[in-house]
Amino acid sequence: MKYVLPILLGRLVRVLARARGGGSAYPGYLVLKLLPTFLTDVTKQFDRGVLFVLGSNGKSTTTHMLSDIMRSHGLRVFTNPTGANLPQGIASALLSEVSLFGRLKADVGVLEVDEAFAVELSGHLHPSTVLMLNVQVDQLYRFYETSRVADMMTDTAATAGTHVVTNRDDEYLGPFESATLDVTRFGASPALVAAAPHGLQNASAYDKGAGTRALTAEAEVTALTATGATIALGDQAVDVRLPAKGLHYAVDAAAAIQTARVALGPEFDSHKAVAAFAAMKPAYGRGERLKIGSDEAEFVMFKNAASLQLNLDALATAPEQVLLAIDEGTPDISWIYDVDFSSLDHVDVVSGAKAWQIALRLEHAGIPIGTVEPQIEKAIDLMKALPSPSGKTKNFIVNYEQMMIARKMLGYPDLEKRA
Amino acid sequence: MTDLTILQLYPEQLGVSGDGGNVVTLAERARRGGLDVAVTEHRPGDALPAAADVVLIGSGPLSTLRAIHSDVLRFRELLSDWSDAGIPVVAIGGGMEILSRGISGEGADLEGLGFFDASAHRGAQRRANYFKVSTPYGGGSLYLLGFEDHATRFELGAGASPFGAVVSGGGNGDGREGVIRGASFGTQMKGPALPLNPALTDRVLTAAVARTGGAYAVADAHATLDEYATKSREVISANLEHVFKAM
Numbered sequence A: 001m002k003y004v005l006p007i008l009l010g011r012l013v014r015v016l017a018r019a020r021g022g023g024s025a026y027p028g029y030l031v032l033k034l035l036p037t038f039l040t041d042v043t044k045q046f047d048r049g050v051l052f053v054l055g056s057n058g059k060s061t062t063t064h065m066l067s068d069i070m071r072s073h074g075l076r077v078f079t080n081p082t083g084a085n086l087p088q089g090i091a092s093a094l095l096s097e098v099s100l101f102g103r104l105k106a107d108v109g110v111l112e113v114d115e116a117f118a119v120e121l122s123g124h125l126h127p128s129t130v131l132m133l134n135v136q137v138d139q140l141y142r143f144y145e146t147s148r149v150a151d152m153m154t155d156t157a158a159t160a161g162t163h164v165v166t167n168r169d170d171e172y173l174g175p176f177e178s179a180t181l182d183v184t185r186f187g188a189s190p191a192l193v194a195a196a197p198h199g200l201q202n203a204s205a206y207d208k209g210a211g212t213r214a215l216t217a218e219a220e221v222t223a224l225t226a227t228g229a230t231i232a233l234g235d236q237a238v239d240v241r242l243p244a245k246g247l248h249y250a251v252d253a254a255a256a257i258q259t260a261r262v263a264l265g266p267e268f269d270s271h272k273a274v275a276a277f278a279a280m281k282p283a284y285g286r287g288e289r290l291k292i293g294s295d296e297a298e299f300v301m302f303k304n305a306a307s308l309q310l311n312l313d314a315l316a317t318a319p320e321q322v323l324l325a326i327d328e329g330t331p332d333i334s335w336i337y338d339v340d341f342s343s344l345d346h347v348d349v350v351s352g353a354k355a356w357q358i359a360l361r362l363e364h365a366g367i368p369i370g371t372v373e374p375q376i377e378k379a380i381d382l383m384k385a386l387p388s389p390s391g392k393t394k395n396f397i398v399n400y401e402q403m404m405i406a407r408k409m410l411g412y413p414d415l416e417k418r419a
Numbered sequence B: 001m002t003d004l005t006i007l008q009l010y011p012e013q014l015g016v017s018g019d020g021g022n023v024v025t026l027a028e029r030a031r032r033g034g035l036d037v038a039v040t041e042h043r044p045g046d047a048l049p050a051a052a053d054v055v056l057i058g059s060g061p062l063s064t065l066r067a068i069h070s071d072v073l074r075f076r077e078l079l080s081d082w083s084d085a086g087i088p089v090v091a092i093g094g095g096m097e098i099l100s101r102g103i104s105g106e107g108a109d110l111e112g113l114g115f116f117d118a119s120a121h122r123g124a125q126r127r128a129n130y131f132k133v134s135t136p137y138g139g140g141s142l143y144l145l146g147f148e149d150h151a152t153r154f155e156l157g158a159g160a161s162p163f164g165a166v167v168s169g170g171g172n173g174d175g176r177e178g179v180i181r182g183a184s185f186g187t188q189m190k191g192p193a194l195p196l197n198p199a200l201t202d203r204v205l206t207a208a209v210a211r212t213g214g215a216y217a218v219a220d221a222h223a224t225l226d227e228y229a230t231k232s233r234e235v236i237s238a239n240l241e242h243v244f245k246a247m
């Protein structure tokens, strides 16, 4: 009975917050205040436990992939929406699915977790498996030291119940070892990494010195195809379709598959995993295609230099029509000078509060700009008004906040809320 | 024939805050001013460079300052001689700190080059905000705009001059910002500093070419760069009070 009142209150606040169009984290915050054991109480009902997904980039995509693989094996999955990766965000997400008595019918929790809160959340959620994706230079205003971010992830990995899955090709995370845990790795073949214009964008551990120990990846991307990738799993190889283009998505897929393999054990069936990828829709804003007039808008979302570079590198040819937008959701954009924009031969519209700074960067690189329009709403109208491109695709390269506004403007409802 | 050689120190290790942007803008503005430009780089283990007309050292976290520490100490005499000869050394964030007498606090105990008469104390309140500074560098007072992101109190020696005065932001922690030594300076200004502040870039270029008897002037080819920089600065000016959550 202790659940009823806090959950009712949380739900009421949630309804009110939604009606006001506000954020969704507060109901979770309130429930955690009233019922500090809420996270533990609900998630301990999951027979297959909880899986954590950590990383500087790719958390949402990989969480989405891993959830779909688990579902393809007949499991009921509880997962948190994109970016709802702080304690209150996860509590809010649980709140929307539990019964008034705190029951939740799920077999497994697949959760993306913010690195700064991961150790704390592990204390409440006791993950059986922790997946570490990568350490990339990200939001320096927030953490300053990439090694600090790496420590947050490896400290969390050490709290896993049984398995840790880590990135063989990450100088900080690859060498992770444990005397008590099962540690396996994913990666991309050296040939693929060498062929990528700017590599995998993982941070260099200058303070650790170059690793000399050769590490094995139990799941390794060995080829990129037109629509997907080949992933070697020991002596077996699987071809998966990818929901979006780019080596980084292939690596995320290898990470998700390896995590499913260890979490499911002998139950893992590669055919089911392949089927899951075949049916997978892109995660919000990662290669997602939405209608814009008689054409389609293809969204590529980024949050830092690494993810923008990887997405630019994944472009097969310079896009015919492209909008590039960054707003105050990304406060310090010094890093745009570290990005190589040469895969663009022009940009039609630059937008967002940082529009003039983007324009300044592009002018330094000699990339022509059509219009600088800081207001994203007007910028989208400009993109709509451009004649239909021969490829029928208008590319939107945007940060999270700009993507949310753009989706709404194109008539797509706001299904996810950020914590 | 090269009119201007720009030397960047440790582009990978001290290049995490868009420090390459300072190099890009020096090179691009110089080229649009008709100069023939070469950009060279120094990495750990390389032989000391023979010559340069302007030197840039960017920012990086403490872990990478430690990683390049023994290498950068080799520059102690060279940078000092160059600066005395009028070659501008532009040092940003961690680069400025390692060029001071040393970095202490928060487990840091790094001897610096003593190039700047100052010392850096880590562990001050973390700042992540827009930044406005006035500087007398290279002539009449200039307002600079950019971004500030550090947790350092920067203490100047008795005879040292600051690079400027803080108009909005934290700076050294005492209302002053950075440090100046002849045509060389250190600052916490990121964003990066030079693309957003073309007038400062032009003063650095003027100092760099003056030494070799060259000339640099702003031309029509700079108009678009200047327009975009002006608009960027207007937006920053209007948002100076905007506070960025550090967590």
Ligand SMILES: [Zn+2]
Pocket: A319, A320, A321, A322, A346, A347, A348
């Ligand atoms: Zn176009």
